[in-house]
Amino acid sequence: MSSQDIPEENLPSTQDEVHGGAVTTKVADPFADPGMPPHEHRIQDIDERAAKRSERAVAFLFLLSMLATVGFIASYVTLPVDKIIYVFPIGHISALNFSLGLTLGVALFCIGAGAVHWARTLMSDVEVADERHAIAAEPEVKAKVMADFREGAEESAIGRRPLIRRTMFGALALLPLSGVVLLRDLGPLPGTKLRKTAWSEGKMLVNQNTLQPLRPEDIQVGSLTFAMPEGMKEEDHDFQKEIAKAALMIVRLQPDNIKDKRELDWSVDGIVAFSKICTHVGCPISLYEQQTHHVLCPCHQSTFDLSDGGRVIFGPAGHALPQLRIKVNDKGYLEAMGDFAEPVGPAYWERG
The missing domain is CATH 2.102.10.10 (Rieske [2Fe-2S] iron-sulphur domain)
Structure with missing residues (x-):
């Protein structure tokens, strides 16, 4: 295949250079770094009303996670172990298992969905290119990392979005209660059983x-x-x-x-x-x-x-x-x- 068979737009560009009266042709690097694409602002970046809508959506997801966690605990406490229900298209299933799985799944999903929606709509999406450096960073690099961290925390809007911050902390604080409640399945509380035996005063x-x-x-x-x-x-x-x-x-x-x-x-x-x-x-x-x-x-x-x-x-x-x-x-x-x-x-x- 000759160069005549290659489309002109796919051929590397050339540039003529003059050195001491002689003309040389230099071929441009076909794999040159194109650089970062221009940043495109999201609607939330330029419209505070859109940002507020995203904030309410994230808070709603965190609140829904909190309610699901409460529902998980309530199901565990109130539903009998032997109660069977019919759920289409699953069929007959334990009401307790179905309720625990549904509520815990919703609680975990809403925390994840809320975090993703928060990151995609409210946190900064500006791409930053940085040079690689040695593992043992210089003090200047460490200072830059800390500065970048503080800047990232500021750009995440967690300080300026108290509704998101409070509902997220509430959802994360309630979720571990699901695991704590499950510890009850280890068995009934021992009470004084380990301290007491069948011996008592007067027994021969x-x-x-x-x-x-x-x-x-x-x-x-x-x-x-x-x-x-x-x-x-x-x-x-x-x-x-x-x-x-x-x-x-x-x-x-x-x-x-x-x-x-x-x-x-x-x-x-x-x-x-x-x-x-x-x-x-x-x-x-x-x-x-x-x-x-x-x-x-x-x-x-x-x-x-x-x-x-x-x-x-x-x-x-x-x-x-x-x-x-x-x-x-x-x-x-x-x-x-x-x-x-x-x-x-x-x-x-x-x-x-």
Whole structure:
């Protein structure tokens, strides 16, 4: 293909130059930078009434987002989980799921649409070309960046458009409440459930194997007995949940071997009762060493000294085993004088 076949308007332009009497022809750069196109003003730039209309439109979108967020929370609180509705063309769907999805979608969309409309109609749209520079900017460049930032903030009109500013902050402040409300789906609030067990004043200690109330003479020195509160039955629907907190281990020590004064005061003739639940991750403790009075958790080898307030002497457990205060009632049976003074298991790190 020869140059004669190329349209004349597509050929690079030429320019003749004279150097010392000789004429040379210089071809212009076909890829020269054309520069920035001339800036065209928007209607909002020259008409304040149009700018006010855009401002009201943006504020309306932010207000609609706020209302949708309130609707999300109201739907979550008021709509039952099992309510089914028909929505065309989806079909039958959970009213709660449909309402939550619709309101949250509207809240997010309106914030995004409001921000886009704000940027396209009210913020400055003047294109600025700037030279690239090294990553480690000079102080002059940093100062220019900060100046550009301040200029951009001024040109965004956020200071001169209080209606937009307030409604945007309101929409952004309300939207996170949707996520906070959803935290309720983690389960019901625990209340005092972690602090309370099935033990209470006057409840007799029942042997977990024979299901018979325990007398002091039933506990031999060196033996380990597992007990539970009277009234609990394995066929109860909440038995596993309750026994997981109330499981008790009972040992009989020589009173002279008990080092902790409170432990001695809470015991009966050397019989001490401690929670069976390890304070590390809640495993049941079942290994007892008679000579040292130590109990060992089989999961991670946390070791507790039952002669010294159930304190930890080895392993990852962070707390001593809670002790149950016991006495002998009028019928000669062992009974609790209340609940554990501390939460059982790994319920809390700080137990003050």
